Amino acid sequence: MKRITLTRFLIERQRDKQLINADLRLLIETVARACKAISNAVGKGAVGGMLGGAGTDNVQGEAQKKLDVLSNDILLDANEWGGNLAALASEEMEDPHPIPTHFPKGEYLLLFDPLDGSSNIDVNVSIGTIFSVLRCPKGADGTVGDPGEKEFLQPGSKQVAAGFAVYGPTTVLVLTVGDGTHGFTLDREMGSFILTHPDIRIPEDTAEFAINMSNMRRWETPVKRYIEECLAGKTGARGKDFNMRWVASMVSDVYRILTRGGIFMYPRDDKNKAGRLRLMYEANPMAFIIEQAGGACTDGATRMLDIQPTGLHQRIAVVLGSKNEVERVAQYHAQA
Numbered sequence: 536m537k538r539i540t541l542t543r544f545l546i547e548r549q550r551d552k553q554l555i556n557a558d559l560r561l562l563i564e565t566v567a568r569a570c571k572a573i574s575n576a577v578g579k580g581a582v583g584g585m586l587g588g589a590g591t592d593n594v595q596g597e598a599q600k601k602l603d604v605l606s607n608d609i610l611l612d613a614n615e616w617g618g619n620l621a622a623l624a625s626e627e628m629e630d631p632h633p634i635p636t637h638f639p640k641g642e643y644l645l646l647f648d649p650l651d652g653s654s655n656i657d658v659n660v661s662i663g664t665i666f667s668v669l670r671c672p673k674g675a676d677g678t679v680g681d682p683g684e685k686e687f688l689q690p691g692s693k694q695v696a697a698g699f700a701v702y703g704p705t706t707v708l709v710l711t712v713g714d715g716t717h718g719f720t721l722d723r724e725m726g727s728f729i730l731t732h733p734d735i736r737i738p739e740d741t742a743e744f745a746i747n748m749s750n751m752r753r754w755e756t757p758v759k760r761y762i763e764e765c766l767a768g769k770t771g772a773r774g775k776d777f778n779m780r781w782v783a784s785m786v787s788d789v790y791r792i793l794t795r796g797g798i799f800m801y802p803r804d805d806k807n808k809a810g811r812l813r814l815m816y817e818a819n820p821m822a823f824i825i826e827q828a829g830g831a832c833t834d835g836a837t838r839m840l841d842i843q844p845t846g847l848h849q850r851i852a853v854v855l856g857s858k859n860e861v862e863r864v865a866q867y868h869a870q871a
């Protein structure tokens with residue numbers, strides 16, 4: 536099989552399709568390189584002193600793992616000097632991170648969850664990095680100025696690129712720049728991401744759902760109805776049996792759905808009143824990726840990419856995956 540590296544893939548989209556420019560290409564290559572460094576740190580685990588708590592809490596009041604802090608630092612260090620970013624935002628930081636004054640600024644905003652699935656680190660289950668790229672609005676003077684939270688609060692449809700890395704048995708980078716969704720597997724000997732899953736397509740139907748069943752008593756009616764029908768299987772309204780998977784690392788559940796279909800749900804409930812997942816750097820990048828692979832993503836009822844954000848760290852309910860199943864859940868919400 537002809538080996539197409541991430542670099543060649545990006546050069547072709549810059550030169551042949553004019554889909555991206557040199558600054559966006561540099562941004563994606565830089566994030567990919569940072570994901571290689573995070574993959575190496577994750578792979579060292581206890582041997583590298585990487586497990587366990589950092590002894591600090593993040594802005595969400597969640598205890599940080601050593602790898603949360605290290606991954607965030609790796610992404611900040613990698614992205615400050617390129618001259619292609621106006622600012623960065625991270626799950627691990629309350630406010631947007633300004634580009635140091637001694638570096639030039641560029642037109643893009645980068646948002647990321649540096650290490651998603653942190654509760655899986657110490658139990659050796661796959662985790663990942665999720666990122667989203669927006670354009671920074673320019674001020675009256677035509678410059679990006681000093682972007683604050685307001686400049687980040689754009690609907691997901693404004694993303695120019697989105698991706699995630701999953702640090703599993705293999706490290707895979709999934710990426711979209713708006714012309715489909717593509718997967719690249721890390722060749723550790725060469726240190727290159729190789730295009731191994733071009734033009735991923737999600738089957739429109741599925742018989743596999745992913746949800747944290749322990750929250751069942753807390754769900755709203757449409758979600759309860761949908762899952763109960765899946766559990767009723769062949770004898771119930773769906774007329775077929777369903778399987779269940781729940782990794783509790785969004786990157787792993789989404790990657791599985793990209794490879795074989797499925798529906799992932801983290802609904803609102805009376806504990807997670809706005810949902811658990813973050814709109815800006817989890818739901819929106821995943822929604823862009825999933826839609827570009829022929830799937831769908833809503834907050835249960837509304838298309839995720841149409842939602843106008845109100846806060847950098849706002850939480851949202853998420854239903855994503857095989858198009859026909861996501862639409863069925865939206866119908867159940869409309870009927871409720």
Ligand code: AFP
Nearest residue numbers: 651652653654655747783784785786
């Ligand atoms: P952590 O990063 O705190 O482990 O949360 C992971 C996550 O944001 C997402 O990756 C999972 O799908 C979801 O939360 C798992 O939530 P539960 O632990 O409630 O199942």
